[in-house]
Amino acid sequence: MNKENIITVKNLTKTFGDFTAVDKLTFEVGKGEVFGFLGANGAGKTTAMKMLIGISKPTQGHANVAGFDVLTHAEQVKMNIGYMSQRFSLYNDLTIKENITFFGGIYGLTASTIRAKSKALIDELGLGKMADFLVGSLPLGWKQKVAFSVALLHNPKIIFLDEPTGGVDPITRRQFWEMIYREANRGVTIFVTTHYMDEAEYCDRVSIMVAGKIEALDTPKNLKEQYQVDSMNKVFLKLARNVD
Numbered sequence: 001m002n003k004e005n006i007i008t009v010k011n012l013t014k015t016f017g018d019f020t021a022v023d024k025l026t027f028e029v030g031k032g033e034v035f036g037f038l039g040a041n042g043a044g045k046t047t048a049m050k051m052l053i054g055i056s057k058p059t060q061g062h063a064n065v066a067g068f069d070v071l072t073h074a075e076q077v078k079m080n081i082g083y084m085s086q087r088f089s090l091y092n093d094l095t096i097k098e099n100i101t102f103f104g105g106i107y108g109l110t111a112s113t114i115r116a117k118s119k120a121l122i123d124e125l126g127l128g129k130m131a132d133f134l135v136g137s138l139p140l141g142w143k144q145k146v147a148f149s150v151a152l153l154h155n156p157k158i159i160f161l162d163e164p165t166g167g168v169d170p171i172t173r174r175q176f177w178e179m180i181y182r183e184a185n186r187g188v189t190i191f192v193t194t195h196y197m198d199e200a201e202y203c204d205r206v207s208i209m210v211a212g213k214i215e216a217l218d219t220p221k222n223l224k225e226q227y228q229v230d231s232m233n234k235v236f237l238k239l240a241r242n243v244d
Ligand SMILES: Nc1ncnc2c1ncn2[C@@H]1O[C@H](COP(=O)(O)OP(=O)(O)OP(=O)(O)O)[C@@H](O)[C@H]1O
Pocket: 016, 021, 039, 040, 041, 042, 043, 044, 045, 046, 047, 048
């Protein structure tokens, strides 16, 4: 990458007993880049991501995220990143506004900043009266859009998205990706795992993990050329599933 790197990973490794879940990952991600982190189920993506967001200690190796070492400065890493996952996101039993207030408080924002951010977020998403609806009553696609915006409340430098669009239709996923691009254009770095190969095509670069190791890392265009196929789905099948 020519750009300034905001994530630098060197030989990052995680073992559970004698099983190596993440095996000497080495890569960089540039500021404002949309970086796709792919792999089949059990390849080690979540384990790697947990180390990068400072909630799991590496067994070996190093990672610097948003200017801080994940091993020695995990709290500063957490302050400078946003995280959204399908599994862990908003509270269904709070309204949209209440979720914004709650998470704004967790991120340490002042009451006046939370009010201003809340208004901006509601306006930007065109939520209007829905802001007082319980999150549990929203369609999944809306929940995901709100969760994404909430994960950006504290102006993080990087946002980690763990299968953010799971289970929603292609049109809603496309709208979600428009939000992703908007943030990337503002300089926010996007680190995203997905199982949808059309989404892999939208990334600036994609890494593909197989059994704990990165087997390929390049732009979608270069990967398709390298594997002489016409889609990221076929690249993925060749690598992750070993199918010709
Ligand atoms: N705490 C743990 N103890 C033991 N093994 C674990 C632990 N966490 C993960 N693993 C194992 O590490 C491997 C990688 O798991 P991980 O969840 O990182 O994969 P993944 O690529 O995120 O898969 P998925 O797409 O299904 O979420 C799996 O074999 C999993 O069983």
